[in-house]
Amino acid sequence: MRTTVTLDPDTERLLKEKVHRTRLSFKVVLNEAIRAGLVLRPRARAARSFTVKAQEMNLRPGNDPVRLSEFADDLELEGFRETTRRLSRKGRAGK
Numbered sequence: 001m002r003t004t005v006t007l008d009p010d011t012e013r014l015l016k017e018k019v020h021r022t023r024l025s026f027k028v029v030l031n032e033a034i035r036a037g038l039v040l041r042p043r044a045r046a047a048r049s050f051t052v053k054a055q056e057m058n059l060r061p062g063n064d065p066v067r068l069s070e071f072a073d074d075l076e077l078e079g080f081r082e083t084t085r086r087l088s089r090k091g092r093a094g095k
Contacts (some may be wrong), residue, residue, distance in 0.1 A: 015029055015033065018033075030048060
């Protein structure tokens with residue numbers, strides 16, 4: 001099969017060096033390189049164990065760690081209400 005391939009400059013240099021060293025044609029060297037790259041599989045890395053380092057949350061009594069997202073929602077709602085009140089007061093003061 002004929003095809004056009006754009007090689008990175010470093011890849012081209014490596015291929016040309018091997019052509020020069022081996023005295024094989026560019027086509028042969030390129031095909032060997034592609035075959036070697038497709039056949040060789042990277043070695044599987046040894047899986048490193050993952051360790052969770054737990055830390056104390058130092059929550060105040062009554063704060064349930066399971067419901068922290070609800071607590072965050074409540075704080076966001078409280079902030080929204082305060083901002084709305086402040087803007088409402090500014091609107092009335094400007095009239």
